[in-house]
Amino acid sequence: MLIGVPREIKDHEYRVGITPAGVRALTDAGHEVWVETRAGERIGFSDALYLAAGARIANTASDAYACPLIVKVKEPQPSEIPLLRKEQVLFTYLHLAADPALTRRLLESRIIAIAYETVTDAAGALPLLTPMSEVAGRIAIQAGATALQLANGGRGVLLGGVPGVAPGKVLILGAGTVGTHAARMALGLGADVTLMDISLPRLRHLDDIFGARLKTRYSEAHAIEELAYEADLIVGSVLLPGKRAPKLISRALIQRMKPASVLVDVAIDQGGCAETSRPTTHSSPTYIEEGVVHYCVANMPAACARTATQALTNATLPYVLAIAGKGWRDALKADAGLRKGLNLHLGQVTHAGLAADLEFPCISPDIALE
Template identity: 60%
Template sequence: MLIGVPKEIKDNENRVGMTPGTVRALTQRGHQVLVQKGAGEGSAILDAEYQGAGAHIVTSAEEAWSAQLVVKVKEPVAAEYRYLRQDLLLFTYLHLASDKPLTEALLASGTTSIAYETVQTDDGKLPLLIPMSEVAGRMATQIGAVYLQRSHGGRGVLMGGVPGVAPANVVVLGAGIVGSNAARVAVGMGAQVTVLDVNHDRLKYLDDIYRGQLQTRISNSQAIEENIYQADLVIGAVLIPGGRAPWLITRDMLQQMRRSSVIVDVAVDQGGCVETTKPTTHSQPTYEVDGVVHYCVANMPGAVPRTSTFALTNQTAVYVLRLAEQGLQALQTDSSLRHGLNTYRGMITYAAVADAFGLQHHSNPFCPDNNTLSLRS
């Protein structure tokens, strides 16, 4: 199969969809890999390393996108829509439920798209979302600590306090992978931490692990209000797999929050869990609403690209190899990949995406008892 790895062009996105190790595994199996010149530089991976692994270095994005299978990190931006086509298999993060223009572009082009964030194992885990959730969760607390500094618009609160002075009050909405990693770093920095979630088992897990070093609360509107009104830093860590995140903090609530407190909404990729969330970039990461600082960068792990690239591709490599070897037949034999299918020949095949826009949802055509065309190398 011909596989393309274009250079990411989203603002300050320095990750890359494939490492030389994955390239070598593909080329040793007879596949051809096209890597756009400079695609790995942001992750400190040189073109020569890709060449040494058997890749062909191409000078333009158009050449990389001409492949049968394109492997990326972030969703295509508007400038890349022109590369979408019916005979293309796209494997990347998509987050379509919060991106109607991209959804429409994929449908109009007939592109077959598999979203990293909805690849799901039989036990319910999201193996391609977990590594970036771990990174984003740990980053959220670090970033929040920076923006609590008065020079960055915050309340001027030190996360761990000092003897005789209280530490920062940190509230984490969600006890999943993002939330538990955010809490881990916040506890390590000495903050007063409260984690809210609707899942009692997750809260029990954190309570058992931290043994009184953080507080846990069942999430409901009253508990959220009581906690965020006293918070210096709020981390939004809510996930609805493949769907739009619910608003847990409304615009009206902001007026009751502490002035110059900070919200880091990691759920921004899925629309955000704060009503006033809007996507920002690493170049312009924050804005203020009602005196509350909002940090809503939609590709947070892109700020630590070397770590993020290797963490991500450690997990994606096995699926890339499967798609290269089997084409779309891999979706018939691999239920995890089948869950990842979001669009196929102009149809939405993931219910949460269709629901987000009130569009028709089509059943997945790659169930084992269905006959489908495969994309062959």
């Protein structure tokens, strides 16, 4: 199969859909991979490395998008949508529940859109979202610690404190992959960390892992308010796969937080978990609203793009090999977890959660594939 890997054009997005090592695996399997020139240049994956791995170099985005299977990282940007064509397979992160306009345009393109973030494994986990969640969770603490510095609008709190001075208070909403890795990083800095979730088994598991260093609380409105008022840094990491994030933090709550405290909303890809959250970019990552510094970058892992690209290819490569080797229809029929990644099929929404959030008609993937 012909596989196209375009260069990402979202603000400061330096990840690339496949590493040279991934290309080598695909070409060894008999596939032809077209990588847009300079797609991985900023993270040390030169055109020469891709050529050595067996890729062909596409001189333009149009050349890369001429392939029947497109493998990339982020959702198509406005200038990329006209390059898509009917019955083309797009395999990438989409996060469509937060973007009805993009959803409509992709439906009009009549492509087959498989979203990394809704693919599941045999245990029901999210194997293609997990690596970026690991990266984002760790970056969230780095970004939050930086935003807390006075020069960046924060309250001047050092998360780890120093001898004789109390550490900063970190509140993490959601004990999934993002929240767990954020907790690990914050504890490593010496912060006072509380992690909230609605799953008591998950909280027990993390209590066993981290012990007394980590405080855990059941997530309900009163407890969130109580802890948010004391926090120097809040990390929002709640997830409903394929759906908009729930708004756990109201504007009224933000108004009562400590002046110049920080909110890092990792859920912004799915609309954000605070009423005051709106997407930002790496070029302009923060804004202040109601006296609180908001960091809401919609492609956080791009800050560590080399690490993120390697982690992503490790996870996606088996699926790319399956789609390219069996054909997209047979690959989806053979793998129920991959089939859950099917968000759009030839002008129809095929993910129930997405359709419910956007109030679009929905057809089941099983029926669509027949």
